[in-house]
Structures are given as C-alpha cells and as structure tokens.
Amino acid sequence: MxxxxxxxxxxxxxxxxxxxxxxxxxxxxxxxxxxxxxxxxxxxxxxxxxxxxxxxxxxFTAHGLRAGGPTEAAKAGTPVAFIAEHGRWSPMSPQVHEYVRAVDCWRDNPMRGIGL
Incomplete structure (x- = not known):
C-alpha cells in the first residue's frame, strides 16, 4: 500500500x-x-x-503478479468465490480454478502426513 x-x-x-x-x-x-x-x-x-x-x-513476467495472489490466498484458506471476485474472474472461471487447484492438490492430498 x-x-x-x-x-x-x-x-x-x-x-x-x-x-x-x-x-x-x-x-x-x-x-x-x-x-x-x-x-x-x-x-x-x-x-x-x-x-x-x-x-x-x-x-520473470507480470503473470506471476496475477497468479501469485490467488495461489497465496488459497493457501491461506480464502474461499474461491472471494478470490474470484477480487481478481474479477467469474466464480466458475477455469483460470482461477487453475491457480487454486495447484494449492488444493497438496492440501487435500490423501497421502499427506503419511510417514515413509
């Protein structure tokens, strides 16, 4: 700011x-x-x-500025609808879901926490 x-x-x-x-x-x-x-x-x-x-x-490109915010917001647990609204995407936009999916695959991974 x-x-x-x-x-x-x-x-x-x-x-x-x-x-x-x-x-x-x-x-x-x-x-x-x-x-x-x-x-x-x-x-x-x-x-x-x-x-x-x-x-x-x-x-580096400016795309990182566009993609980084939604990814970090998703990591912090922000609902996708809020992320989409803030980024001016439709809540069903494939693009916002691309950014969030990369986070969800690790957070929601069924193998998470299993020790080898």
Missing amino acids: RVVRAWLDALSEQGPADGLLLRRINRWGQLQDGRMSGAAVNERIRRLACAAGVPRADT
Missing part, C-alpha cells in the same frame, strides 16, 4: 491522480495518455527483479 500511495502522490504532482494506475511513461520518464502495454509491464518487472538480484530474473 505504501508503494501505491507514493505512486498516486507522484501522479497527482503531474496532474490528476484518478484513472489508470499503470500509465504509459516515455523514455524520458514523462507520463503519457493510456495504459502501459503488457510488454512494458513485463520489461519493468524483469528490470526490477534483476536490480534486486533475484535468481533467473530475466525469465
């Missing part, structure tokens, strides 16, 4: 802060009309991951 608030403050210094959160920025760092492209978001994610020294950062 601190990062989003700081970004909104920076946006308000340049003009209206309402509207799109991820806006186009030209190579001189100036805000432009319209949203960032998917390629621009991926490039930024990779650049930040590389700067942070994250292993294999050159393979």
Whole structure:
C-alpha cells in the first residue's frame, strides 16, 4: 500500500491522480495518455527483479503478479468465490480454478502426513 500511495502522490504532482494506475511513461520518464502495454509491464518487472538480484530474473513476467495472489490466498484458506471476485474472474472461471487447484492438490492430498 505504501508503494501505491507514493505512486498516486507522484501522479497527482503531474496532474490528476484518478484513472489508470499503470500509465504509459516515455523514455524520458514523462507520463503519457493510456495504459502501459503488457510488454512494458513485463520489461519493468524483469528490470526490477534483476536490480534486486533475484535468481533467473530475466525469465520473470507480470503473470506471476496475477497468479501469485490467488495461489497465496488459497493457501491461506480464502474461499474461491472471494478470490474470484477480487481478481474479477467469474466464480466458475477455469483460470482461477487453475491457480487454486495447484494449492488444493497438496492440501487435500490423501497421502499427506503419511510417514515413509
């Protein structure tokens, strides 16, 4: 939340802060009309991951941001309907169920807890 608030403050210094959160920025760092492209978001994610020294950062994409939240929410026991609503998916969306299924297969595994 601190990062989003700081970004909104920076946006308000340049003009209206309402509207799109991820806006186009030209190579001189100036805000432009319209949203960032998917390629621009991926490039930024990779650049930040590389700067942070994250292993294999050159393979990162923004999809991890989209998939990671539902997966972690499911691990924490959040009902799928709430996860879907928050992510703006239909509760029956195959996509939200793909993210949650990866968690459920371990949590609901009948072999869980059996010592070898």
